[in-house]
Amino acid sequence: MDSNEVAQSRLPLLRFLSFVRPHLRMVAGAALTGIGKFTLPLAFPLAFKYVIDVLLAPQPKLDHINLMIDRWCAGFAQAAHMTPTAEHKLVALSGTLLLVYTLQSIASYYRNYWAGVAGNRLIFELRCKLFAHLQQLPNTFFDRNPSGAIVSRVLNDVQQAQELVNSALIDIWMDAASLGLVVVILFAMNWRLALVALSIAPVWVALMRYFSPKIKVVSHRMQETLENISGEVQERVAGATTIKSFGREQHEVYRFRESSQYLCERTVDKVKLAARQEMFIQLLTRCAPTIVVWIGALLIIRGMMTLGTMVAFFTYLGFLYLPLERFAQFSVVTSSSLAAIERIFEFLDIKPEIADHPLSHPFVVRRGAVQFENVSFSYSARNGASGRTTLTDLNLNVPGGCKVALVGCSGAGKTTLANLVPRFYEVSSGRILLDGKDVRHYTLKSLRDSVSLVAQDALLFSASIRDNLLYARPDAAEAKLWEALELANLREFVEELPAGLDTVIGERGVKVSGGQRQRLALARAFLKDSKVVILDEATSALDSESENLIHEAMEHLMEGRTVFLIAHRLRSAINADLIVVLDRGHIVETGTHSDLLNRGGTYARLFREQVRVLVPESALTATGTRSSMLA
Structure with missing residues (x-):
């Protein structure tokens, strides 16, 4: 490992230690009591030496260690x-040892308690900081990182760092x-034997320097593999119905076995x-005592050392080599933890691309007028790479209270255009004005408080209907909740439920139908009562009856609000104040339904294609209804 690699590996560790600072007193207390836990038992070999050399087989002359203990006992x-x-x-010696072991037990308790509290609080703060940081990252981050990988870093990697x-x-x-x-005591007893006992130190250091980097690399691969498996499991659980519908259960089992096999192999490598x-390490720490015993026996035979000293010295070898073996174990744990810490800081080092401007203010949106001025956007540009531009040089003026329908083929840029208004993505060039002010001059909170979004796949949380509605407006009274449900034509359904508003709808709202789930999402948007509303294909997942109910409610609720309606069902666009037709990131047509039909351009072609799908050509020709449906 060269100096650059060492410096790079230390940087995440030093940054991690900054999280320790608030808990430094507790960590220091755990370390000090831990030192007491490990050092207090060091009195036992000296006591054993005293018993042999002074009480059982008295020596004519006491060495300084036995003399010190003798004075204490007397x-x-x-x-x-x-x-x-x-x-x-x-008796005095036994009483002293009982006191020592009592103190050791107390020290052990406080060491374990303080270490546990400090470690869990530290990890709690690190996990919360990481999660809070993720909330600030733009949608592009979540577009390019699988959800399972993100979950793995928040849970598994942070836990490993503990x-x-x-x-x-x-x-x-x-x-x-x-x-x-122990080293000080060994040298005090016999410096020759102490040098022999410590002769393994250079070899021990070399082994640590050889194995630690390799273990760290393997640990990093393990965590990456676990991250991938987490993503696969999450994706397969979410797609369980699709898997069953295609009869691919065994195929998925095989794929999971392959991924798990790779993780198993990396774990075996570690x-x-x-x-x-x-x-x-054990070979070193087992061979060295043999040499110590051999040399020590020679010293006893020559009268250069007492039997008690030899017994005490040999006992201390366990205290000497056990930490060396534990240091080797620490290197394995530390290497894994450092790999996890590096992965955590990879996410923490990602700077939010979208943040409040230094001069931003919490403006209040009163009219909801939206202007796009020379707006261009590219997902690739946001990712720091070159690629296809999604939107190019768009200019659009949407008066306040206008209902705008965004129409176009899949991939034309409809959803992207709407998502630029609340700054889910940042424009590559140009600007967007809301009530005459650049959206970047609004604080993110005030901007997004002014925009309601009903996504194509309405996300509901695994909570009650009440909690899902209050997500839009936490301080809303219960009467407002029922009003929102009524506007979404869902009040009757909720009233019939045994638990009413407190009914838990399951993860992603699986306990309600698709139409009910969509209307709950709409009710949440109605409750928010913002000036700008984005409906991203909000009715495309509904049956005809539910769609009719939603259209009827929207006509009343959206009066006086600016609405961006994104729908492939062009029926939704018929009554729009303005229809914007997009094709490959360009606005190719704007106008009302009748105007665009009369022009015979892209919109007219799309509309005819949808009508042809809904009503066969032969039926239209036979009944003469083609012209009436296109009018």
């Missing part, structure tokens, strides 16, 4: 009004403090790397 015994005999010193809090920010300090203290790393 003082403890005297404080308890006991004679400092060997038996009483043993492991870094426990491993790198808390546990690593506990092990580092324990390791440092497990294999982690297992190899652990194997080499």
Whole structure:
């Protein structure tokens, strides 16, 4: 790994640490109590050494460690009004160890509690920040990123990042403090054996530097694969009816097995790397004690070290090598967490293309007049690449209260044109005026509060009818809800439901029919009561009866409002004040229904084609109704 790669890998980590700052006191408390949890047991080997060298097999001369413990035990015994005999010193030593382990248990509790609280709060804030950031991103972001991939980063990657809090920010300090203290004690007991015990350190460092980058790369691939699988599952669940209708269940099972197999293979790659790393680390930490015992035995034979010192030293080797093994485990967890953090910041680094202008104001739309001045737009331009322009040099003047029908073949730019008004997309050139002001000079909230949208595929949330209606106007009184339902010709249906407004309609409104779902979306738009309304093929999914009810309600509700009606059923365009015909991103015709029919242009051709589909040629000729239907 070169210096540039190291710098790049550290940057996301440093940015992640900024989320730790508000919880630094709790993290520090967890780290300190964790240090206590790991270092307090270090007293046991020294106590064992004292028991062997002083109480069981007294040495003629006490070393400085045994002398220090002996003074402590004698003082403890005297404080308890006991004679400092060997038996009483043993009681004092046992009482001290009981106190040490009691403190360790308390430290362990606070370490686990503070670490858990800090980690969960940190991840809560990171997940909320990521979700809030996603709400600010333009529609182009959601056009080019599958929903499953977005969900995976918000849930899976953020959860994986939490492991870094426990491993790198808390546990690593506990092990580092324990390791440092053990090294000091080992050198204090016998510096020769200490050097032998630490001789594996260079090899350990080399192994860590070799395996950690590889594990990180594999972890990144795993998370990308999981992201793709999340998208596939979400898409297949949403399309369950389509899958069944074509009898493709087994095909989808096969596809899912293929994707899952790839994830399994990447997981096995990670497990294999982690297992190899652990194997080499354990080989080091198992061979080194053998050498220590051999040299230590020679020192005892030559009278250069006591048996108690040897026993204590050997016990401390476990405290020395266990952190080294845990550091290897940390590297696996940290590599996975860093890969997840990098993916999180990939999304956080995407700057919102559409935001409030520094000079924007919360203007109130009073007339709803809309003007398009030399407007061009390209989806590719928004994505930072070259490609086909969707709209080109459009000029259109829509007076306030005008009902405009946007007509054209699929892909002509009808929906795109309407979506530029509330700034779901930003124009590539030109400008759009609303009541004489550039829409970019409105705050996004005030602009979108002034525009209601009923999309082609009306989205309803998995909540009650009441909650879905209140989404448009949270402070609306119940009487307003019933009024909106009545305008959408849906009041009678809701009144017949056992739970009424509190009926839960299921995910995406699956518990109601398509027509009812469309009318609920219309009722929500009616409740919003904005000056500009966009109906994106709002009646194309309805049966004839429902469509008639909607048309009747719209005629009354939309008076005095500017309406952009996008429909392939040209029946909806007949009564429009203005019909705008688009073809390949250009406005090719404008006028009323009768004017455009008389011109015999694109609109007349589209209208004749729809009439020919609805009423066969032979029937029209036989009954002489062709001219009357086109009039």
